[in-house]
Each structure stands twice: as C-alpha cells, then as structure tokens.
Amino acid sequence: MKKYSLILYIIVMTAVIVSVDLLFFRNHSWGRLLVNICIVLIFAAFYFRFLK
Numbered sequence: 001m002k003k004y005s006l007i008l009y010i011i012v013m014t015a016v017i018v019s020v021d022l023l024f025f026r027n028h029s030w031g032r033l034l035v036n037i038c039i040v041l042i043f044a045a046f047y048f049r050f051l052k
Helices: 002-024 029-051
Strands: none
Touching: 002 029
C-alpha cells in the first residue's frame, strides 16, 4: 500500500508543477525553474515530515 501512495504523491506533485507552469510562468524560463525547484523541495519536506 505504501508503494501506491508514493506513486500517487509523485503524480500529484507533477500535476501541481505542470499547472503552475502553464498558469503563471509560461514565458519566464528562470522563474519557472526556480518555482519548480521550490515546489519539489516543499513536497519533499512534507513527505519526510508527515508521510515517512
């Protein structure tokens, strides 16, 4: 069951990154990169704090 929750977590993270890219940072490549890195770090911190 833990394997499926990790896969779902990665899918949700990917959906958040793609939607933020398309909605807010379509023409800003450096801003897009920085925000994507921040989103991944936030998801990783949340995972290690609450789900692990």
